[in-house]
Amino acid sequence: MLSRTFLCVAVASACAPVFADTVWLKNGDRLTGTITVYDGGKLMLTTDYGGSIPIDMKKVKTLQSDRELLVKQGNDRKEENTVSRSIQPAEEGKVVIADGGAPETVDLASIQQIMKPRPLVQDFTWKGSADAALDFKRAQNDTDDYNLAFKTSARHGLWRHTADGEYNREKENGLTTTDNWSAEYALDRFLTDKWFWQTRFNYKHDNVEDLSRQRQIGTGPGYQFWDDELGAFSLGTLINNNRYQYSDGSSDTFYSASLKWDYNRYLIGKTFELFSTGELGKPLSGAADYSLDAEVGLRYKVTEWASLNVKYEKDLISGTKDNNDLSSSRYTAGFGVTW
Template identity: 80%
Template sequence: MLSRTLLCVAVASGSTCALADTVWLKNGDRLTGTITVYDGGKLMLTTDYGGAIPIDMTKVKTLESNQQLLVKQGNDHTDHNTVSKALQPADEGKVILANGTAPQTIDLASIQQIMKPRPLIQDFTWKGNVDAAMDFKRAENDTDDYNVAFKTSARHGLWRHTGDGEYNREKEDGSTNTNNWNAEYALDRFFTDHWFWQGRFNYKHDNVEDLARQRQIGTGPGYQFWDDELGAFSLGSLINNTSYKYSDGTSDSFYSVSMKWDYNRYLIGKTFELFTTGELGRPLSNVADYSLDAEVGVRYKVTDWASLNVKYEKDLITGTQDGNDLDSSRVTAGFGVTW
């Protein structure tokens, strides 16, 4: 009985090792884990003993992996993408792309990117982040500044759900200068790998500005340029039913058209993330000239889940009939959680 137990443990251990990816270094070291992405000269290896480890590809001798990976090669003139069923070790500075009956040996130096291929129809995926920033200043003028923002996206097959929100509050010498929050929910239905149709609801509430409430319900087509391990980029065009309510009790209701964008890009082995989201809109009447709600920023990953972030936000509405224009800018720096 004991012998059978030891045999089962040995087989299970051997299976676990066989499933692990392996990176051989030129100095003779060997690392095991899961290859997640290679970009910007850094190969990310996720391990159970050290988390995500960035490895300089110039220090790598060869690789081995049993998972399906998208390998992008390129030079000054052409790009070539290969979905490899596995990576097999080769001579120093080389790796074998195993594709059934036609394995191919390539130079590691020729590889621009390695990532997991992402098909259109897949199992449920969920990702998101929460960013928080606080600033307390005690001087001639005392200032308390708070900012909390979140964004999350869940996808299963042809459907994608996206929600985001933000809360801002700033007090100076006991007087509140900024106090607002907003929330948005969007539902996308994909028809191809790239084209989708979106329905969206957005609400903003401001306790300080003359424009106290904004509400939008919109729908329209969108295009997903890419969505993979290194980031995503999409554009959408919407026809919206929009309403403004002002602090004096007056209100406007009108239709508008807008263009949305959502972009993020991981750099240097997913250590840094550049991101920007926003919406540029124009009313189909004379209520206002145009509106802009946008943010741009960068995140630095401290651990697998923790990050530092800096972002710039702009909220602008110009040309309102009663002169209650909105022009708000904000720079925040803080701590975030990513999943």
């Protein structure tokens, strides 16, 4: 009998969900899974039976989680961030937050965000995206457009590695009108939880334009405004050594100062992602008046890993050799994966 009792306990423990979160709805339904984020009125619950499910918080009666979560509350007077050890169910429209002190009952309506807390020093995190846009048109003018892009970032402790690249090619009636690629690598060393020092290498190759090669090596301080489950935003100021090489064999070498930004923000329970990256540069002497390389876009997550995206890209170099302004704009829509 004793052996049977231990066996039953072991089986029951193995079958019981580990750290499962529970959401009770006002219509009487109960959902279990893992609460990943709450923002913009949408609570994202990841399940093994239906993937990620967005839930309207107005339909939630109460909820429960025994995992550590960052809960942001706000009203007209103040905002308060609490790292809860657990969130326990309460009467309709309320939850009990336990943070190590006395448990506090709060209104669900007062909660603005719920997310997993992200400490400064982490063993290893890796995230990224890869996008592809293809456009083929067969009419009076035949056109073939290709755009491939990737970006990935890995963090280990106080070090962060970022790499990205892009390839563009356009043909019209068999004639190549655009053919270029670019690659960049950056290494960041965090000095505090916000400040970091960046060293970066960037290279661009163009087979069509007069400015055929661009090489840039830069270093300088940066500031991470935030980096959490809902996105990230950082600014960096760099002093760069640049080399421009032209199709006729001539070249320019000069120093420049630049401001670089990297922004992304998840909206409506991580269903949409707004993102923008770019750099505004000013030569310290000669070569050009200024340069701008920027993109802004929107992703819609079809599944946990697949997404649709639209992007606008702007590349501008003013006052180059012979006072020519090199400017290009590009709109793309395509399919991608994120991780």
